[in-house]
Amino acid sequence: MIDREIIKNKIRDILLYLKEIEPFLKLSPSEIIKDYTKLRTLERNFQLIVDSMVDINMHIISQKNLVPPDDYQSTFSILGENKIIPIDFALKIAPAAGTRNRIVHRYGDIDKKKFITDIQKGASDFKQYCRYIEKIVV
Template sequence: MLDQTLTTNKINDIRNYLDELLPLLKKESREIIDESLVLHTVERLFQLIVDSAIDLNTHIISQSHLAVPADYQSTFIVLGENKILPMEFALEIAPSVGLRNLIVHKYGNVDMKRMDYLQYLKLVSATVINID
């Protein structure tokens, strides 16, 4: 059985982080890159969004007794395989974990357009209510 407090808190966390992030993403890419405070804020908010989604995915997977994913990226795929997320969407958003790793470990440049966590929120919120 899902912990409704945990799931609600994670969904609200993602929503709040997105509320902070989206206005920053309206800036031109060059403007974000040139303003280190804005860049670091964008990076950190993105990391928090992905980490919260992974936490939520992991909770859903463990409490629903689904297959144990091989890695964090696979948590989205497991949710897709079990129709908690549409599979096409799961395949699209799963690589955002790799983008998160690029940011955290400074492996390279990140294309912030590869995430669609607004859609993730809509899909997970609608589905989580029906899991129990």
């Protein structure tokens, strides 16, 4: 059985992390890149957002006895394939897990400008994810 409190708390966390980075989303990538405090804040909050989404995905997958994922990225496609979130949206947002891994584990160089512009463009996707998930817990 899906624990609605766990899901609600994780969604609350995602929305809080988004609120924390909101001021940075209005800055140019160069303004963020030249200030490592801003860049690291953005990276850390991005990591926390993705971690929370994956936690939600894993909880749903586990409680619905769905096929276990191979990695964080596939947790999104599993939800899409099972019509928990739209498949096209799942495939759009899933690469965030790979970006999270590259940031956390420092797999090669990250294109900082691309990372920043992707978050600036994609922040609304994180909110949309929360709306899709909220539909299954109400």
